[in-house]
Amino acid sequence: MTTVQDRSAMPQEREPNPALSDPDRPIGYGRVQRKEDPRFIRGRGRYLDDIVLPGMLHGAILRSPVAHARLVSVDTTEALAHPKVRAVVTGKDLEGLNLAWAPTLSADVQAVLATDKVRFQGQEVAFVVADDRYAARDALELIDVEYEDLPPVVDARRALDPGAPVIRDDKEGQTDNHVFDWEAGDAAATDAVFARADVVVSEEVVYPRVHPAPMETCGAIADYEPVEGRLTLYETSQAPHAHRTLFAMVAGIPEHKIRVISPDIGGGFGNKVGIYPGYILAVVGSIVTGRPVKWVEDRSENLMSTSFARDYIMRGEVAATREGKILAVRTTVLADHGAFNATAQPTKYPAGFFSIFTGSYDLEAAHCSVTGVYTNKAPGGVAYACSFRVTEAVYLVERMVDVLAAELAMDPAELRLKNFIRPEQFPYRNKTGWEYDSGDYEPAMRMAMDRIGYADLRREQAERRDRGELMGIGVSFFTETVGAGPRKHMDIVGLGMADGAEVRVHPTGKAVVRLSVQTQGQGHETTFAQILAEELGIPPEDIDVVHGDTDNTPFGLGTYGSRSTPVSGGAVALAARKVKDKARLIAAAMLETRPEDLEWEKGRWFVAGDPTVGKTIAEIALGAHGTVALPEGVDGNLDAEVTYDPPNLTFPFGAYICVVDVDPGTGKVHVRRFVAVDDCGTRINPMIVEGQIHGGLADGVGMALMEFIGFDEQGNCLGGSFMDYLIPTAVEVPDWETGYTVTPSPHHPIGAKGIGESATVGSPPAVVNAVVDALAPFGIRHMDMPCTPARVWAAMQGRPTPPV
Amino acid sequence: MQVSMTVNGTEVSRDVEPRQLLVHFLRETLGLTGTHWGCDTSNCGTCVVLVDGVPVKSCTQLAAMTAGHEVRTVEGLADGGTLDPVQQGFMEEHGLQCGFCTPGMMLTARALLDRQPHPDETTIREAISGQICRCTGYATIVRSIQWAAAHPAAAPSDQEVRA
Numbered sequence: 001m002t003t004v005q006d007r008s009a010m011p012q013e014r015e016p017n018p019a020l021s022d023p024d025r026p027i028g029y030g031r032v033q034r035k036e037d038p039r040f041i042r043g044r045g046r047y048l049d050d051i052v053l054p055g056m057l058h059g060a061i062l063r064s065p066v067a068h069a070r071l072v073s074v075d076t077t078e079a080l081a082h083p084k085v086r087a088v089v090t091g092k093d094l095e096g097l098n099l100a101w102a103p104t105l106s107a108d109v110q111a112v113l114a115t116d117k118v119r120f121q122g123q124e125v126a127f128v129v130a131d132d133r134y135a136a137r138d139a140l141e142l143i144d145v146e147y148e149d150l151p152p153v154v155d156a157r158r159a160l161d162p163g164a165p166v167i168r169d170d171k172e173g174q175t176d177n178h179v180f181d182w183e184a185g186d187a188a189a190t191d192a193v194f195a196r197a198d199v200v201v202s203e204e205v206v207y208p209r210v211h212p213a214p215m216e217t218c219g220a221i222a223d224y225e226p227v228e229g230r231l232t233l234y235e236t237s238q239a240p241h242a243h244r245t246l247f248a249m250v251a252g253i254p255e256h257k258i259r260v261i262s263p264d265i266g267g268g269f270g271n272k273v274g275i276y277p278g279y280i281l282a283v284v285g286s287i288v289t290g291r292p293v294k295w296v297e298d299r300s301e302n303l304m305s306t307s308f309a310r311d312y313i314m315r316g317e318v319a320a321t322r323e324g325k326i327l328a329v330r331t332t333v334l335a336d337h338g339a340f341n342a343t344a345q346p347t348k349y350p351a352g353f354f355s356i357f358t359g360s361y362d363l364e365a366a367h368c369s370v371t372g373v374y375t376n377k378a379p380g381g382v383a384y385a386c387s388f389r390v391t392e393a394v395y396l397v398e399r400m401v402d403v404l405a406a407e408l409a410m411d412p413a414e415l416r417l418k419n420f421i422r423p424e425q426f427p428y429r430n431k432t433g434w435e436y437d438s439g440d441y442e443p444a445m446r447m448a449m450d451r452i453g454y455a456d457l458r459r460e461q462a463e464r465r466d467r468g469e470l471m472g473i474g475v476s477f478f479t480e481t482v483g484a485g486p487r488k489h490m491d492i493v494g495l496g497m498a499d500g501a502e503v504r505v506h507p508t509g510k511a512v513v514r515l516s517v518q519t520q521g522q523g524h525e526t527t528f529a530q531i532l533a534e535e536l537g538i539p540p541e542d543i544d545v546v547h548g549d550t551d552n553t554p555f556g557l558g559t560y561g562s563r564s565t566p567v568s569g570g571a572v573a574l575a576a577r578k579v580k581d582k583a584r585l586i587a588a589a590m591l592e593t594r595p596e597d598l599e600w601e602k603g604r605w606f607v608a609g610d611p612t613v614g615k616t617i618a619e620i621a622l623g624a625h626g627t628v629a630l631p632e633g634v635d636g637n638l639d640a641e642v643t644y645d646p647p648n649l650t651f652p653f654g655a656y657i658c659v660v661d662v663d664p665g666t667g668k669v670h671v672r673r674f675v676a677v678d679d680c681g682t683r684i685n686p687m688i689v690e691g692q693i694h695g696g697l698a699d700g701v702g703m704a705l706m707e708f709i710g711f712d713e714q715g716n717c718l719g720g721s722f723m724d725y726l727i728p729t730a731v732e733v734p735d736w737e738t739g740y741t742v743t744p745s746p747h748h749p750i751g752a753k754g755i756g757e758s759a760t761v762g763s764p765p766a767v768v769n770a771v772v773d774a775l776a777p778f779g780i781r782h783m784d785m786p787c788t789p790a791r792v793w794a795a796m797q798g799r800p801t802p803p804v
Numbered sequence: 805m806q807v808s809m810t811v812n813g814t815e816v817s818r819d820v821e822p823r824q825l826l827v828h829f830l831r832e833t834l835g836l837t838g839t840h841w842g843c844d845t846s847n848c849g850t851c852v853v854l855v856d857g858v859p860v861k862s863c864t865q866l867a868a869m870t871a872g873h874e875v876r877t878v879e880g881l882a883d884g885g886t887l888d889p890v891q892q893g894f895m896e897e898h899g900l901q902c903g904f905c906t907p908g909m910m911l912t913a914r915a916l917l918d919r920q921p922h923p924d925e926t927t928i929r930e931a932i933s934g935q936i937c938r939c940t941g942y943a944t945i946v947r948s949i950q951w952a953a954a955h956p957a958a959a960p961s962d963q964e965v966r967a
Binding site: 042267520521694722735 | 824832835845887894900
């Protein structure tokens with residue numbers, strides 16, 4: 001069983017009512033079965049492609065077969081003659097509507113349909129609307145496009161070469177492939193520390209391009225009603241409100257006439273944050289035909305054109321003393337942003353939160369600089385549960401700490417323990433400006449080491465090495481920065497990163513919570529009901545959670561970057577507390593006493609000193625909506641709405657240890673064990689928390705060992721189907737072993753820190769560190785992901801290669 | 805062309821294009837949207853249904869090829885108001901998150917348990933290894949199937965299923 005180290009400072013509620021303390025049926029936090037499961041296990045989920053509207057047509061996109069070419073002509077004559085085709089839209093048509101280009105989430109533009117050039121393989125060239133799915137695909141074959149090939153820029157390292165083809169000649173004044181330069185930390189102070197350090201290690205560390213690949217691909221159904229000018233847009237969106245606002249800005253349809261509905265989402269992982277050309281084309285198709293238009297991409301379209309993740313080439317350096325005190329870290333990064341800068345991240349953070357690459361360590365100095373470049377590849381970059389590039393940051397520092405450990409011949413776990421930020425240093429301001437809200441790292445690390453039997457494993461490893469066997473033990477320790485974020489620092493296209501929640505207690509004491517965030521499988525319908533239950537004492541099954549419909553929920557920026565619980569969770573708790581405060585006033589009126597004479601127990605206000613006299617939330621709700629004479633200034637409901645602007649981000653952390661065996665003959669890596677100890681602060685539903693961790697651990701094994709979007713020299717995507725983009729199945733991952741500590745966030749209303757991305761962030765370095773550790777007998781100190789059998793075998797032969 | 809088959813115990817007969825995939829026949833012609841579609845290459849397994857009791861990727865088979873056969877989809881797993889133990893197991897052990905791979909996983913599990921009521925963990929993992937889940941990391945799916953194996957009958961009725 002999991003050992004628990006609860007450092008919670010959260011006040012415990014008195015619970016005199018035994019019904020409230022039934023561990024199998026908690027009213028509040030605890031293991032509760034999910035409210036969404038009954039429909040899913042019956043096949044009654046309602047995903048985008050399940051929706052059929054009367055008269056609905058089907059759209060399909062013709063995509064570029066080449067990475068870089070001038071578009072000479074697009075002939076749609078034959079396609080238009082197809083008896084089932086209702087419309088064909090080209091870039092030229094969109095130019096007439098001023099819709100050929102759309103703004104991205106990073107102050108760039110992206111072609112909706114190509115007009116002048118195609119800039120990556122898979123780019124959108126034409127859109128067909130037909131009576132059915134099959135006919136739309138048939139008609140794509142009838143469109144004749146003439147391309148004039150241009151040399152592609154595939155390797156980001158060559159993007160800034162003098163004479164490199166300029167990809168973005170559409171942008172006025174753009175004479176090269178440079179996107180941005182960005183830095184954090186103090187370069188001079190860092191250089192000074194490096195100059196006097198005993199030991200400096202340096203390594204090029206590549207985090208290759210990968211893809212979130214949710215099981216449900218992206219899609220949209222646009223239903224434009226021309227008489228009133230109303231657009232109903234069903235979308236696979238993690239951020240329906242942000243999408244509505246952006247559609248109002250892009251399409252010129254007034255925001256109050258747009259309704260965005262996100263139905264059940266079959267996984268997102270950041271893939272469903274951006275607005276893709278297909279969504280816009282569905283809208284255009286509906287306007288042009290006067291009928292609803294559905295567009296759903298196939299898997300190859302998903303892998304080749306929608307938001308990829310990572311693609312960071314990092315030169316990492318660590319300065320340390322001979323005794324193993326880490327003094328400073330330094331890195332320069334080349335970031336491949338593809339053909340359009342379409343990353344989804346806060347405006348002031350073009351490299352996301354990468355500057356948290358100082359990790360969990362108390363350092364004297366740090367500096368990072370990131371240069372973004374265009375290449376002839378799909379746009380994107382922030383996705384796949386990355387916490388806004390914390391994934392890349394953690395991978396770099398955790399890989400480099402292992403490189404240092406090898407240099408110093410120190411145990412990597414001991415080296416980490418020696419350098420952790422100490423508990424008394426929190427809140428801790430790191431050298432790039434983040435204020436870590438709380439943390440207690442050593443207990444988590446010790447717990448992971450105990451759970452896996454670290455000392456015994458090291459002994460076993462030594463014995464196996466003597467026999468020529470390749471066993472590796474990989475350690476990683478991560479600190480995330482999630483829950484973006486304070487409005488004064490963080491916005492996306494000018495929209496502050498706050499989120500809303502609205503709570504209504506109905507007259508019978510049942511309740512509804514309306515959220516601006518959007519579940520993609522995380523279990524919001526359960527977790528948020530539990531937050532309200534904990535605050536108000538209403539059983540979770542009596543609480544309905546509404547989300548995914550802009551007409552019926554408050555504004556907010558949506559779910560990504562592990563922000564649902566840190567931001568909307570705060571909003572729900574504060575709204576509930578407003579309701580509770582109001583309930584006290586009404587209860588006082590009902591009991592003919594003063595509010596200050598009442599005390600709260602979960603679900604009930606009662607008279608101090610006489611617990612038998614009180615009013616439950618249900619009684620108070622009926623009173624509020626009934627005939628009770630309400631105190632002055634109190635209106636007749638039990639509702640509240642809060643938009644929560646978090647004062648700081650939250651900093652979940654964890655210690656992961658992975659054990660692998662590598663087949664010396666084939667290079668195949670077998671993950672034997674994986675222990676994950678996480679601290680996400682307050683745990684609302686431990687079952688859901690564990691589930692989030694498990695999923696992220698599988699992601700980490702996938703990225704470390706097999707997932708990879710590669711390109712050939714012509715810019716052909718080599719990871720464009722599940723035949724080539726490999727995702728772990730049940731036989732490639734172990735049974736996860738988990739543990740936890742609880743260090744609540746001091747500034748968050750319920751002490752919660754978020755857990756959605758912790759394991760995706762923390763696990764890749766644990767796996768790669770284990771593989772490299774297994775390969776230590778070959779003198780290998782680093783190898784890049786993915787550690788496929790062929791690449792591991794090549795490394796063993798002394799030919800390690802960066803991923804291409 | 806006219807195609808007839810038995811779906812979840814009911815005889816159905818429809819006029820379809822010869823090229824129509826079984827997954828589209830189920831989803832679009834019959835409106836049984838519990839069967840999902842997730843890739844172009846028969847790798848992901850979100851479309852798995854049982855044909856004559858055997859798990860089949862319904863994107864790999866034409867509707868016409870299924871004529872005369874018996875198809876079981878997720879909509880046919882529960883027996884009236886009584887859940888299949890596999891369905892109950894997935895709720896008990898958190899075997900699903902987004903729910904997209906779930907119908908296919910549950911049907912493979914049903915077929916496995918029909919063939920082998922007490923499979924070991926390796927057997928379970930191999931049975932579902934033709935299917936991808938992006939959310940769960942598989943451990944809870946394995947536990948869900950183990951739960952179903954340990955509770956072969958008498959799953960609670962709908963009314964007793966707590967949210």
